Amino acid sequence: MTQEALKYIKEKVDFQPELGIILGSGLGDFAKNIQDTIHLPFKDIPGFAGSTVKGHTGEFIFGDLFGKKVLAMNGRVHYYEGHPIEQVVLPVKVMADLGIKDLIVTNAAGGVNESFNPGDLMVITDHINFTGVNPLIGPNCDDKGPRFLDMSQAYCKKSIDLAKEVAKDLSIDLKEGVYMWFTGPSYETAAEVRLARTVGADAVGMSTVPEVIVAHHRGVRVLGLSLITNHATGVTDEPLSHEDVVLASKKAEGEFKALVEKIVQVMECI
Numbered sequence: 001m002t003q004e005a006l007k008y009i010k011e012k013v014d015f016q017p018e019l020g021i022i023l024g025s026g027l028g029d030f031a032k033n034i035q036d037t038i039h040l041p042f043k044d045i046p047g048f049a050g051s052t053v054k055g056h057t058g059e060f061i062f063g064d065l066f067g068k069k070v071l072a073m074n075g076r077v078h079y080y081e082g083h084p085i086e087q088v089v090l091p092v093k094v095m096a097d098l099g100i101k102d103l104i105v106t107n108a109a110g111g112v113n114e115s116f117n118p119g120d121l122m123v124i125t126d127h128i129n130f131t132g133v134n135p136l137i138g139p140n141c142d143d144k145g146p147r148f149l150d151m152s153q154a155y156c157k158k159s160i161d162l163a164k165e166v167a168k169d170l171s172i173d174l175k176e177g178v179y180m181w182f183t184g185p186s187y188e189t190a191a192e193v194r195l196a197r198t199v200g201a202d203a204v205g206m207s208t209v210p211e212v213i214v215a216h217h218r219g220v221r222v223l224g225l226s227l228i229t230n231h232a233t234g235v236t237d238e239p240l241s242h243e244d245v246v247l248a249s250k251k252a253e254g255e256f257k258a259l260v261e262k263i264v265q266v267m268e269c270i
Contacts, residue, residue: 177202190234
């Protein structure tokens with residue numbers, strides 16, 4: 001599937017990106033900043049699946065952003081939508097094969113850390129895969145990465161430090177923490193959230209981890225950022241809904257957008 005997708009894209013776009021950005025909930029409007037854009041909907045790319053989730057457009061956007069050649073995923077597909085994991089991570093494989101050196105991956109997440117509040121931003125320092133699913137299961141592409149992948153630095157320390165410096169300059173109280181991947185689409189139970197907190201998670205969500213694993217496998221440096229849209233179940237007595245998550249994303253998108261914009265400006269994709 002990867003080669004078919006690459007062939008299609010290269011017929012449409014004469015462009016080698018250096019930076020990839022996955023625009024999750026809360027960053028949909030970020031794509032408006034990109035100049036000289038070429039849009040390729042996922043539904044038109046061989047092997048790709050279109051997103052079925054509200055707020056996720058589902059397209060590649062090629063263009064220039066603050067002097068960098070970028071490839072943005074405006075929205076993503078999720079494992080819980082019923083796609084095989086190979087299809088979920090296909091866009092990231094293609095991004096890596098097109099030449100990106102760095103990947104900024106963003107998401108909306110529930111706050112497990114009781115000091116977090118809706119609207120907070122968190123830089124991901126590590127993750128916990130609680131799904132039993134790994135996109136590297138199966139034959140290994142030895143020319144892409146090792147059979148047994150070291151995950152001790154899946155999130156680039158240099159990029160994390162950069163995000164913290166940028167947040168300080170912008171007077172943003174950037175949290176740090178561990179992201180835990182659940183498959184969804186149901187939100188976590190209160191007991192599952194207590195488990196997540198016990199094993200060291202600060203936030204929970206339904207995406208990101210498979211994409212990070214594949215990017216890291218292919219030698220791409222990863223920076224992960226979460227928008228805390230809600231308290232996870234059990235932290236408060238409030239029920240959860242996707243509408244509330246979307247609303248919280250909208251309220252915090254200005255600060256989230258400013259943070260990512262500044263990071264892109266100062267990041268060195270070498």
